[in-house]
Amino acid sequence: MKTAIYSLLAMLLAMSISCENTFKTGDEYTEYLNHTPDLKSQLEDALFWTNKINKTPNQHPYYVKRANVYSSLFDLTAKIEYLKLAEADLNKAVELTQNREPGYLRSLASNYISQHRFKEALTLLEDAENIGDGLLATQKMLFDVHLELGNYSLAEKQLDAIRNDGGFDYFIRVAKWEDHKGNLDNAIFNMEKATKIAESSNLSSLKYWSYTNLADFYGHAGEIEKSYNHYLKALELKPEDAYAKKGIAWILYSHENKVSDANDIIDHCLSYYKSPDLYLLKAEISEYSGNAVEKETALNQYKLLSKDENYGDMYNAYDIAIFIDEIKQPEVALEIAKVEVENRPTPMAYDLLAWSYFNLGETEKAIEIIDDKVYGKTFEPVALFHMANIYKNVNRAEIVQEMKKELLASSYELGPVTTSKIKTL
Numbered sequence: 001m002k003t004a005i006y007s008l009l010a011m012l013l014a015m016s017i018s019c020e021n022t023f024k025t026g027d028e029y030t031e032y033l034n035h036t037p038d039l040k041s042q043l044e045d046a047l048f049w050t051n052k053i054n055k056t057p058n059q060h061p062y063y064v065k066r067a068n069v070y071s072s073l074f075d076l077t078a079k080i081e082y083l084k085l086a087e088a089d090l091n092k093a094v095e096l097t098q099n100r101e102p103g104y105l106r107s108l109a110s111n112y113i114s115q116h117r118f119k120e121a122l123t124l125l126e127d128a129e130n131i132g133d134g135l136l137a138t139q140k141m142l143f144d145v146h147l148e149l150g151n152y153s154l155a156e157k158q159l160d161a162i163r164n165d166g167g168f169d170y171f172i173r174v175a176k177w178e179d180h181k182g183n184l185d186n187a188i189f190n191m192e193k194a195t196k197i198a199e200s201s202n203l204s205s206l207k208y209w210s211y212t213n214l215a216d217f218y219g220h221a222g223e224i225e226k227s228y229n230h231y232l233k234a235l236e237l238k239p240e241d242a243y244a245k246k247g248i249a250w251i252l253y254s255h256e257n258k259v260s261d262a263n264d265i266i267d268h269c270l271s272y273y274k275s276p277d278l279y280l281l282k283a284e285i286s287e288y289s290g291n292a293v294e295k296e297t298a299l300n301q302y303k304l305l306s307k308d309e310n311y312g313d314m315y316n317a318y319d320i321a322i323f324i325d326e327i328k329q330p331e332v333a334l335e336i337a338k339v340e341v342e343n344r345p346t347p348m349a350y351d352l353l354a355w356s357y358f359n360l361g362e363t364e365k366a367i368e369i370i371d372d373k374v375y376g377k378t379f380e381p382v383a384l385f386h387m388a389n390i391y392k393n394v395n396r397a398e399i400v401q402e403m404k405k406e407l408l409a410s411s412y413e414l415g416p417v418t419t420s421k422i423k424t425l
Contacts, residue, residue, distance in 0.1 A: 023225040024256060028232055029248045033265065035239035036272045037076040045069045060096040063089040064104065071111070076240065078275035080310045087111045102128035106141055113141075116314045118148045118344055136162060140169050147176060150346035168197045168206060172213070179217070182379035188217045208237045212244055219247070220413055224255050242273035249281070254415045259289050276306040276315055288416050299326060316340045320352050330359035347378035355386045358393070366390050381410040385418060388425050400425055 049066035052059070067089035074082035090108040097104060105128040112121040122145045128138045139161045146155035159177055162170055171194035178186035191214045198206035215230035228251055234244040245265050253262035266282055269275075279302035286295035299322070306315045316336050323333035334356040340349045350373035358366035370387055388403040404425045411419040 023228070025228055025248070025251060025258075029235070029245070029265075032235045032239045032245065033268045037240045039073065039076065042069055042073050042076070046073070058096060060093040060101075060104070063093040063096070064107065067093070067107065067111075074114075076273075078242070078273045080308060083111065083114055084310050087115070099127060100131065102131045102133045102138060105131075106134070106137060109141060109145070113145065113148070115312055116316075116343070117312065118145050121145050122149065136165060140165075140173065143173050144176075147180060148346070149344055150349075152180070168194050168201070171197065172210075175213075175217070184217070184221055188214070188221060191217055204237050208234050208241070211237070212241075212247070215244070215247055219250070220410075222409070222412055224251060224412065227251065240272075242269040242275070242278075245269050246278065246281070250415075253281075253285055253288075254412050257416075259285055274305065276302050276311075277318060279305065280318060284415060284417055313339060313343055316343075317348075317352060320356060324356065324359050330356055334360060347374045348380060348383055350374050351378065351380075351383040351386055354390065358386075358390050363390070363393055367394060381407060381414050384410075385414070385422065388422075392425055 046066055046069045049062050049069065052062045053066065056062070067086040070082045070086035070089065073079070074086065087108070090104065090111055093104045094101070094108055099105065105124045109121040109124040109128075112118070112124070122142075125138055125142050125145060129135065129142065139158050143155050143158035143162065146152070146158060155177070159173055162173070171190045175187045175190040175194065178184075178190060191210070195207075195210040195214055198210040211230045211234040215227045215234065218224075218227035218230060228248065231244040231247045231251075235241055238244070246269060249262040249265040249269075252258040252265070262285055263282065266278055266285075270278055279298045283295045283298035283302065286292075286298055302318075302322075306319070316339065320333045320336050320340070323329045323336070334353070337349070337353040337356040341353050343349075350369055354366040354369040354374060357363075357369065367390060370390055374383060375387060384403050384407055388400050388407065391403070392400045404422060407414065407422045407425075408419070411422070414422070
């Protein structure tokens with residue numbers, strides 16, 4: 001009887017996946033390709049607060065106000081100089097208040113998180129925690145930073161500390177925690193709870209954040225139609241939003257093989273959103289299409305943009321992949337990977353370190369790192385792909401085949417280029 005039930009469940013699951021995979025996007029997204037950000041009001045606001053600061057340079061709230069404008073400009077354009085201008089203003093506000101204003105410390109920590117400067121963010125949040133005002137807000141951010149740093153027991157402690165809050169901020173963090181543990185269904189369940197709270201609040205910012213994050217989770221789960229629809233929901237709220245448009249471009253490329261349409265979206269986004277990773281997506285699509293010239297052009301544009309020292313270590317993971325796969329300089333990748341582990345000693349960072357050693361021919365060193373720091377500690381498809389390749393080299397065939405099954409199930413998330421490599425494992 002149990003066998004019959006399991007067979008029925010397996011059949012229903014297969015039917016569900018089959019139905020999901022037959023989904024095709026319409027042209028609903030095209031109306032949003034006419035929308036770009038209108039920066040006039042933000043630039044006027046920045047000038048307004050600059051004039052106020054010039055008249056009374058010791059008024060710390062003015063620096064925070066201008067920092068908020070610069071942060072908004074960064075969100076709209078991805079131009080790193082705006083994030084750095086916001087950092088400078090927040091540092092000035094912290095200095096003027098002698099590190100005694102927890103709200104300012106949290107704002108600066110948030111800026112550092114955007115720059116992947118997690119250890120510096122942690123120091124600021126610990127200072128805010130010691131002051132005590134707004135403790136719940138500080139604890140929420142402490143969870144975020146500990147999770148990013150791989151301090152998982154401390155992250156869980158902070159999650160327990162905010163449990164009684166039981167609101168939007170709590171459920172989005174439970175979703176992150178479940179995703180970290182590889183429990184995607186639970187992550188989606190909690191993200192759906194957060195989304196319902198956001199919708200009941202009718203706050204556009206919360207709804208937008210919920211829709212884009214839920215769209216990402218649905219994509220990871222292979223629920224393409226739900227993912228697509230939630231990106232559209234986000235665009236209804238923010239028609240200029242490049243993040244949701246990029247998500248739709250990925251669906252067109254990875255799920256539907258509509259290379260030209262995906263490229264049209266990326267080019268539209270690049271007209272106002274100068275994020276280096278968009279060029280890497282163009283490069284991948286060009287590789288898939290067999291267009292070596294376009295791929296090289298996109299990679300060169302990525303290198304030109306990302307070499308700006310203001311980015312710091314934000315693009316380390318991408319740079320490691322390029323030095324290994326494209327430039328064929330794994331020794332450079334190794335040095336970057338060492339920095340990434342120092343900055344952020346997570347299983348994913350150690351995976352990059354192991355992958356760098358492996359591509360240098362130091363397989364034993366790579367295996368040692370994988371066995372100790374990565375295997376069973378992360379469920380990210382990219383890390384599984386690296387592990388499978390390394391284990392294949394030392395004839396751990398049973399593990400490789402299990403990983404291959406998981407990787408093929410993540411083919412949409414990984415994309416056609418990587419999927420073709422998985423099939424050779």
